[in-house]
Amino acid sequence: MTGLADPNAMEVFSSRLLSITEDMGNALIRSSFSTNIKERKDCSVALFDAGGRLIAQASHIPLHLGSLLGSVTAVLARHRITDMQDGDAFVLNDPYLAGGTHMPDISIVTPVFIDGAVCAFAANVGHHSDVGGPVPGSISGQARSVFEEGLRLPVIRLVRGGELDEDLLALIAHNSRDPDERSLDLKVQVASNARGVTLLRELAGRIGLKAMTEAVDDLLAYTARRLRNRMREMADGEASFTAYLDDDGIGGDPVPIRSTVIVHGETLTVDFSGTAPEARGAFNVPESALRATVYYAVKTLLDPELLPNSGMFDCIDIRAPAGTLVSPRFPAAVGARSITCNKIARALFGAFAQLLPADRAMASSHDSVPAIIFSGPRRIGDGSFVYLETLGGGMGARSDADGMEAIHVHLTNTSNLPAEALENEYALLVDEYALVPGSGGAGRHRGGLGIARQIRAVRDGIVFSVRSDGHVLGSPGLAGGAPGGTARLLRNSGRPDQEELSSKTASIVLAAGETVRIETGGGGGFGDPAERDPAARKADLRSGKTCQVLTEKT
């Protein structure tokens, strides 16, 4: 009836698989050394079958959704499974050679041997805080090619039959500004997969390999069936939406990202024809990151509870013309892809909004990942610091609610560094941390407000860089809603020498007493502003979220 071999066993198996990935993820996060993996949880783990199909994933950030698929595909393209031996593990990161998403994301892929043959793969990816290159952190919006983005790793056998290649590990580690951290975290990544191998073997021992294979097939078939049901519920049709980056990282005009979503029966095609050619800077999106973005949008809009596995991925046809921003050619730089991915999400949400019922549509959010980076001497004594923070902004309004204020959207989600922690350790003071009044797009439901954060140097020689976007164009509203406020960046705000800076400012030096103020964008509004509930309008005015002038205009 259902076409599945054993639906009850499948559901139990699914819980057990998720439990294994959670166990691997906990081992990775608990044991890792770097703040990035341990505290920001910028990592993911997954299990694959011997054919390279993703069967379960514990993803801590959406930008990793399905991105390990590229890693396992690359390993299988490089080595036949019959050439692997029990206890091998592969290390890789390169977007062009090894299905990576950008250089700091290093994957470890481990074959799982059961009864003498490869039956599965355990894989994980962690964001390493530095993999070399000209700038600390290895990400610069101005990088012109992958050769400026740190160490490139094709598929390399790091562990051979249980024997870790210490020389190779040292080579990788010493191409980073923090070799100890690299070395420890890579060992932890290898160990997390080994944990997955043990648990998967236990499970196979318990239920038998045949039942396991059957459950994997059931799980993927079920997931595909479920997503195809969601597609069938949509009317056949085609819709496009174009989102823009302010520039290509180096400068110039706004850069279009066009997505066309085509629903026909039980098929879904996403076509990026009409998107700008690849960028001169590092805002290009390699295939794995593009896939993650599309999978994220489809899962969020069509079926949030859908399991992220190859059953889902295989239902979606992604077309990205070569040589564009979303399908760059070697050696285009890709380090700063996260801002572009959020803009791709905007283009997808905008296209889907035309095909889905109004209650599942939302106006555009700030759709950026503004990153501010300060470095310089510590507050007291010797030593230097590097402080990187990515900020939230306004979320787009929905058909039944205002957008949330000051929040990360779409593919990223990280916590803020408390002002109290920052001031204690670094030679910086937070002058202001606030919502930006009036930045939410007007509408029947208002867009969320952006964030203002103003930081003052208290010692000379503080170096500041930023990667931001949406300084030129605000987040579009929907169904008659107004766009959200644009982002901006000011040096010495309110002083006679106040100066507006570009959204991709690199390495300016601040003297003691100078400030940098970033205001992130607001979300777009939903519906005609004239229809806004007067009580909500009053509440906005009272709380200072809108200003009198703005309100009168609407």
Place this chain on the structure above:
Amino acid sequence: MLPEFREFERFSTTAINAYIGPRMERYLDRFLGRLAGLGLTVQPYTIHSNGGLMSAESVRSFPVRCCLSGPAAGVVGAAATGRDAGRPDLITFDAGGTSTDVSLVAGGTPAFASSRSIADYPVRSPMIDVQVIGAGGGSIAWLDDAGALKVGPRSAGADPGPVAYGKGATQPTLTDANIMLHRLDPVSLLGGGMPVDEAASRRAIADTIALPMGLSVEQVALGIVRIAVANMSRAIRAVSTERGYDVRDFALFAYGGAGPLHAAAVAIECNMNRVLVPVEPGTMCARGILLSDVSLDLVRSEIMAADEAHWPRIVAHFAAMQADGERWLDGERVPADRRRFDRVIDARYQGQNHEVQVRLAGDVQLDSFAEAFAAAHRQEYGYDIPGRGIEVVSCRLKAVGLIDRPKAHFAELNNALRARTVRQVCFDDGWVETPIYDRASLAIGIRLSGPAVIDEMSATTLLPPGCSVIVDAAGNLLMDVAI
């Protein structure tokens, strides 16, 4: 409200406290008024989310400290019961009608969290770390449109409840599956106080799931239970691996109305071979309050190096908090010989952003602190870094007033082991004739082998074939599970 660094969490906690204050105030006034009306002259205590007791006056000032205090009381009771039963390492498994609460007790001490999200807002307050998942007896079993059998997360709750309760429900629940399999009494529950309609459960499972799937009702009912057990087990494994423990080193402490019914299956799924079912498992949370002490958490936040130069400041913080604690215990009318002070330092290696909690045994000494910090860091993260500087972030003092515990007492036990009745019960391998015992009839020291069902007013314990149980001196059921 929260003299602790990190401005957002501090602000959020203060705002939530202010938000619930007026409502708590009205509730307390009504509650205390009615107690007075009943002629009660004793000062009532309430339970704190850290598992300690506090006076009604403290609750008025800090209502946020009551968040999730009910489940915390159950964990305190479980820890105390487990300690007395020689099982200090437990995973608590409290399965009720709509949710299952899971937590970890290591060495007799519940695991604590310093913050959690409540209604999506961060609240920082020391609390027992209880994980909640949406799986319980009332979880609805349903067939999704792609052919998978799902259990929950929606629940039939108390109203309409399971189909068998005859309150108009049409969607079968986990409880309906258990009634259909005769694991629960198919005639009546609550010691005969509530009739159930087995035929209605069977019909609902047949109509909504078995027919469309082309399976027998037994296969579906077994599937519902197995799926629910797999979901619950996932939560249990997560609380242990998150903290770096191996679940196999722990006993499963099962309570709540649906805990003892699924405990053996959950233990098998998690590779745990010991289960403990306390007396009156359905009222463990309420009784846990009687096993709690009064306590107040105090905190002073100041980031400084843990070295000889700064140590006197740390000692001074603890002295000042102890003075505050003594004053609070005076207010709670705790006599001097019933007072205890637990000291914890939140600390981290220089350069880290998050702290580990270090319990100080005895006096506040730098050397013993450094050793304890390294050990705590190893437990939390799997390693320590000899030679790296340590930073103190917050000093915490818990002022405890020890409360006299009620002695457990039992009705006169009957030594003859006699089943109340026998019925067919469906286990994983099919129907088996199974003796049904009244728990009150099981004498201390008695050993039973599965299959068996042990009924009592507030819960049903299922003993599958291959498992055995012994009744300990306190009346707990200690189950050995065949894995």
